[in-house]
Amino acid sequence: MTKLPHMDAQEFLREIGQKINDYLATVFTPDNEPQSLFNAMRYSLLAPGKRLRPALCLAVARTLEVAEEQAMPVAASLELVHAYSLIHDDLPAMDNDDLRRGQPTNHKVFGEATALLAGDGLLTHAFSLLSHRLPFLSSEQQLELVWSLANAAGPHGMVGGQQADLSAETQSPNLATLQFIHTHKTAALIEAAVVMGAIVGQASIEQKELLASYGRHLGLAFQIVDDLLDVTATTQELGKSSGADERQHKMTYPVVVGIAETRRLAENELTQALAALAKTDLHTSLLVGLAELSVRRIH
Amino acid sequence: MTKLPHMDAQEFLREIGQKINDYLATVFTPDNEPQSLFNAMRYSLLAPGKRLRPALCLAVARTLEVAEEQAMPVAASLELVHAYSLIHDDLPAMDNDDLRRGQPTNHKVFGEATALLAGDGLLTHAFSLLSHRLPFLSSEQQLELVWSLANAAGPHGMVGGQQADLSAETQSPNLATLQFIHTHKTAALIEAAVVMGAIVGQASIEQKELLASYGRHLGLAFQIVDDLLDVTATTQELGKSSGADERQHKMTYPVVVGIAETRRLAENELTQALAALAKTDLHTSLLVGLAELSVRRIH
Numbered sequence: 001m002t003k004l005p006h007m008d009a010q011e012f013l014r015e016i017g018q019k020i021n022d023y024l025a026t027v028f029t030p031d032n033e034p035q036s037l038f039n040a041m042r043y044s045l046l047a048p049g050k051r052l053r054p055a056l057c058l059a060v061a062r063t064l065e066v067a068e069e070q071a072m073p074v075a076a077s078l079e080l081v082h083a084y085s086l087i088h089d090d091l092p093a094m095d096n097d098d099l100r101r102g103q104p105t106n107h108k109v110f111g112e113a114t115a116l117l118a119g120d121g122l123l124t125h126a127f128s129l130l131s132h133r134l135p136f137l138s139s140e141q142q143l144e145l146v147w148s149l150a151n152a153a154g155p156h157g158m159v160g161g162q163q164a165d166l167s168a169e170t171q172s173p174n175l176a177t178l179q180f181i182h183t184h185k186t187a188a189l190i191e192a193a194v195v196m197g198a199i200v201g202q203a204s205i206e207q208k209e210l211l212a213s214y215g216r217h218l219g220l221a222f223q224i225v226d227d228l229l230d231v232t233a234t235t236q237e238l239g240k241s242s243g244a245d246e247r248q249h250k251m252t253y254p255v256v257v258g259i260a261e262t263r264r265l266a267e268n269e270l271t272q273a274l275a276a277l278a279k280t281d282l283h284t285s286l287l288v289g290l291a292e293l294s295v296r297r298i299h
Numbered sequence: 300m301t302k303l304p305h306m307d308a309q310e311f312l313r314e315i316g317q318k319i320n321d322y323l324a325t326v327f328t329p330d331n332e333p334q335s336l337f338n339a340m341r342y343s344l345l346a347p348g349k350r351l352r353p354a355l356c357l358a359v360a361r362t363l364e365v366a367e368e369q370a371m372p373v374a375a376s377l378e379l380v381h382a383y384s385l386i387h388d389d390l391p392a393m394d395n396d397d398l399r400r401g402q403p404t405n406h407k408v409f410g411e412a413t414a415l416l417a418g419d420g421l422l423t424h425a426f427s428l429l430s431h432r433l434p435f436l437s438s439e440q441q442l443e444l445v446w447s448l449a450n451a452a453g454p455h456g457m458v459g460g461q462q463a464d465l466s467a468e469t470q471s472p473n474l475a476t477l478q479f480i481h482t483h484k485t486a487a488l489i490e491a492a493v494v495m496g497a498i499v500g501q502a503s504i505e506q507k508e509l510l511a512s513y514g515r516h517l518g519l520a521f522q523i524v525d526d527l528l529d530v531t532a533t534t535q536e537l538g539k540s541s542g543a544d545e546r547q548h549k550m551t552y553p554v555v556v557g558i559a560e561t562r563r564l565a566e567n568e569l570t571q572a573l574a575a576l577a578k579t580d581l582h583t584s585l586l587v588g589l590a591e592l593s594v595r596r597i598h
Contacts, residue, residue: 028454032454032455033463033479034459034462034463034466034476034479036462037458037459037462038452038454041454051458088416088419089414091392091415093392093410093411093412093415094412094415105409111392112392113392113393113465114462114465116387116390116392116393116415117387117458117461117465118460119419120387120418120419120422120454120458121420121454121458121459122454123422123423124422124449124452124453124454124458125449125453125454125455126451127426127445127448127449127452128446128449128450128455130445131442131443131445131446131449132446138312138438139437139438139439139441139442140438142438142442143430143438143441143442143445144430144443146426146429146442147427147430147431149426150423150424150426150427150430151427153423154330154420154423154424154425154427155327155333155336155337155340155420155421155423155424156424159336159416159419159420159423160332160333160336160420161334163333163413163416163420164332164333166413166416167333180332180333188326222479233501246324284421
């Protein structure tokens with residue numbers, strides 16, 4: 001295997017973020033009708049964001065020596081699902097948030113009904129992206145991609161985690177429930193992002209399992225850090241309302257185990273993510289860097 | 300081709316409806332967590348209904364001599380998508396309905412947040428059903444099924460129709476908008492049901508096109524009749540609130556062209572659906588019967 005040119009994770013995120021944004025801008029065309037729906041979908045899809053999920057997918061594909069053009073529609077499908085989940089999460093019936101990614105939330109701009117449909121549309125269209133005939137990928141690969149995304153995003157994954165998160169607002173704090181929430185609500189889709197990169201890169205079964213483990217632990221670390229940032233960062237730094245978890249009586253790591261132990265748990269997940277990578281036969285410096293970046297946000 | 304034993308459409312719907320219900324009851328198992336989410340999904344999925352979309356899919360598969368067990372997960376995916384669309388449609392931000400299929404609507408029983416997530420979960424899980432490795436079907440067939448469903452249900456199909464339906468509440472009545480709404484909101488998924496049966500049955504390209512035309516015209520006829528029934532039937536007959544369209548200022552056929560012309564348009568769509576069938580080389584008596592039944596509801 002030829003060694004990939006070394007690329008710093010931050011530099012990678014900057015470069016790939018721009019390419020992801022360029023691609024996302026082409027997913028819907030300006031003449032799509034009804035315009036009110038497509039405007040609302042574009043508004044949330046193209047709002048500034050880290051693009052963590054597509055970037056991870058593309059980083060894994062790159063690690064497996066697949067050119068990013070080949071993996072781009074696959075990576076984009078993850079951002080569509082993520083954008084949908086944010087729109088629905090922010091609705092008055094859910095978290096009732098006014099601010100997201102530094103902008104008014106979708107329903108504040110387009111109204112609740114259109115926001116609901118924009119979320120539905122983004123979610124469904126993610127599966128159109130994956131099932132449209134893609135060059136470079138076999139039907140078997142595309143079908144596995146659909147399965148990975150549907151399973152991670154659905155009731156056995158993200159949607160289940162969101163429901164558990166809701167129910168937890170009226171429960172007394174406990175670590176088992178918290179772990180269920182974070183594993184499902186956030187880690188499932190981040191794991192899927194990594195696995196989907198592995199599918200595109202035709203990883204072996206063993207590589208895929210180790211990469212899945214990396215993605216799962218990275219996803220948990222990421223959500224634990226998100227919990228911390230909600231306590232320690234400002235609204236401007238977050239681009240969404242700071243302190244929202246506490247106001248909504250969310251069950252979070254700082255609430256359940258305190259801030260110091262939360263930091264330790266994040267570091268522990270990071271260690272496990274890196275341990276999984278170390279067991280692969282791949283050049284993983286980019287993936288190591290991305291994991292470290294995701295956790296270093298707290299310092 | 301061996302001739303299928305003749306089966307009356309009404310008899311078929313009764314028999315297949317029971318089998319569809321039996322299968323739908325197995326899609327989620329009682330130990331799935333979080334129970335609140337799965338209970339809400341099951342509540343709407345298993346509520347009494349005509350099962351028109353899965354029945355059409357299975358009728359086409361039967362016409363192409365495919366045993367129903369082989370097509371059942373595919374048929375079920377259509378009912379999951381239909382159930383999701385009803386849950387979201389009934390939400391306070393949308394039509395704000397209290398009654399559906401003769402029962403309180405999902406959000407009336409489980410609350411708005413859980414109803415929203417139950418819809419999201421059903422929609423996403425439909426794609427899990429289609430992408431899980433299915434015996435009897437090739438990866439190519441499964442991928443084409445995913446594409447057909449996603450395209451028909453997404454922003455270029457059903458979700459787009461729902462948005463147009465919303466926007467039309469504040470527009471002056473016109474036939475072009477009304478046709479856009481009905482083609483997208485209802486006919487797209489009914490056409491997909493027929494096409495998905497054709498994919499399972501490995502129909503030729505020509506057969507598939509004719510069956511798609513049958514499905515599209517049948518879907519339009521069905522929605523036109525639904526518009527009529529909202530005016531002419533009672534709440535008890537409908538299992539949902541009668542007269543709701545008028546109260547919500549919906550743009551419907553009776554509003555735009557009057558009741559007599561609406562009946563004529565329904566008959567016209569039926570005629571076109573049957574004409575498409577007549578051009579196939581298939582034994583279409585069951586499909587003819589189903590189309591006639593869908594329109595005969597008005598008399």
